[in-house]
Amino acid sequence: MPDYPISNFHFPIFTVSLSCVDLEDCTYQITTETSVDDLSCSIESVGLMCPPLLINQRPETGNSNVGRADFEHCPQPGGFTIVSGFRRIAACHCLGWSDIEARILNADTQKLDCVKFAITENAFQRPLNLIEMSRAVYMLSVFFKEDKKLAEAASAIGVLANPSLVKKLKAVCLLPGAIQDNVLSDTISLSMALELGRLEADAGVAFAGLFETLKLSLNKQREIITRVREIALREDISILDVIMGDDFQEILNNEDLDRNQKARDIRFYLKQRRFPAITRTETAFEALVKELNLGKNVSLRPPRDFEGTVYNLNLSFKDLTELKACGVSVEKIIQNPAFDRWLKGTDNDSCVKI
Known part of the structure; x- marks a missing residue:
């Protein structure tokens, strides 16, 4: 009878009825891949090249010298737990096989070895x-x-990790499936996944769904989380109340907007809700600059969040003609009475200051 070695162990190969394999027990499942289409084609074409590894959960047949008939006539399904080969076994089921060759571990094999x-x-x-x-x-x-x-043990069997990383990896395994799926699809990073896991119940899953829909960069993900948390704290409501609110959901479910437009509108909505005074002032300033009609080569920017008094004026030109045009635009700014009132902080309908 053939043996299949791993380390210092030798596993005899037997023919096992698939009805005796517990397909629900995922104790030892490592792979996240669920599709078996490609594997089914391969197995159907060339056969099962590498027998799955099973552990015999029936003490009465725990001896590795038991014969083929003992395995094929186990009294009830679930006599074996899969240690390795989940996809191979699933593929064989899809092909309609009734039995397979498998490497069998004794029932007394230590769980750590499995x-x-x-x-x-x-x-x-x-x-x-x-x-x-x-x-x-x-x-x-x-x-x-x-x-x-733990890091040393993992590295010894092919999972290279330092103590800091294994601590994070342990936590990731306990996160909701929706968050883990986003890690798999590279929608969120490891650090973001852990951050979502620390949020209140269901909030992390809601953010995961939002990020999956909008495909945001890490910086924008952090911006949205920060805004939502601040709004929840300021208004004494839950994070989920903010995300599931009518205005938020109306933007998210608007079929007339593409993904980028939804992201832009949600970020603006959260900023407006979190900083209503700043947003009003920003909108008024943008309207004022639009009225000035400065042209593409002149940009006028206010202090960050309008907390200072220094404005920034940028000119871009490639020749004297364009420079003269910039000069005309600058003169427009200087001579504009509305901008003068803005700088002086004079109250009026077009200049709403914080």
């Missing part, structure tokens, strides 16, 4: 993604409580 086998078979086939790494580290954390020892 964890190591599961991780090793995945980690040495391909690079693990962040969620797969988090699953691997979390499995090992049951046996290695100190982050330093």
Whole structure:
């Protein structure tokens, strides 16, 4: 009977009825890949080249010398737990197979060894993604409580991580599935995932859905989270109340807006709600600059959040003709009475100061 070695272990290969394999037990599952279409085609074409690794959960057949008939006639489904080969077994089910060849671990095999086998078979086939790494580290954390020892154990079997990283990876594994899915799709970073996990119940999931829809950069994600949290605190409501509010949802669900427009409008809405006075002043200033009609080569910018008194005037030109045109625009600013009143802080309908 053939053996399949991993480290110092040798696993005999037996033919096992698929009805005896517990498909619901994902204790040792590392992979995040769920599709089996490509694998089914491969197995149908050339067969099952690498037998899955199972552990025998029936003490009465725990001896590795049991024969083929013992496995094929197990009294009830669920006699074996999958340690490695979840997708291979799923593919065989899709193909309608009734039994497969599998490597069998004795029922008395230590759980830590099973964890190591599961991780090793995945980690040495391909690079693990962040969620797969988090699953691997979390499995090992049951046996290695100190982050330093946990990092050493993980690195020894192909999951390269330092103590700081394993601490984060353990936390990621406990996050809601929606947040983990966003990590997988590169919608959010590891640090952002952990930040969402620290928010109140369901708020992190709501943000994850928002970021998946809008495909925002990290800086804009942080801006939106900060604005929403500040609004919730200022108005004494929950974060979820802000996100699920009618005005917010109206923008998000507006089919006439593309993704970028929705992101822009949501950011402006949150800024307006968080800083109503600044937003009003900003809108008034933009209207004033528009009336000045300065042209594309002249830009006039106010102090940041209108908290200072120094304005910035930028000119861009490539020759004297364009420079003279800029000069005309500058003179327009100087001679404009509305801008004069703005600088002096005079109250009027067109100049609303903070």
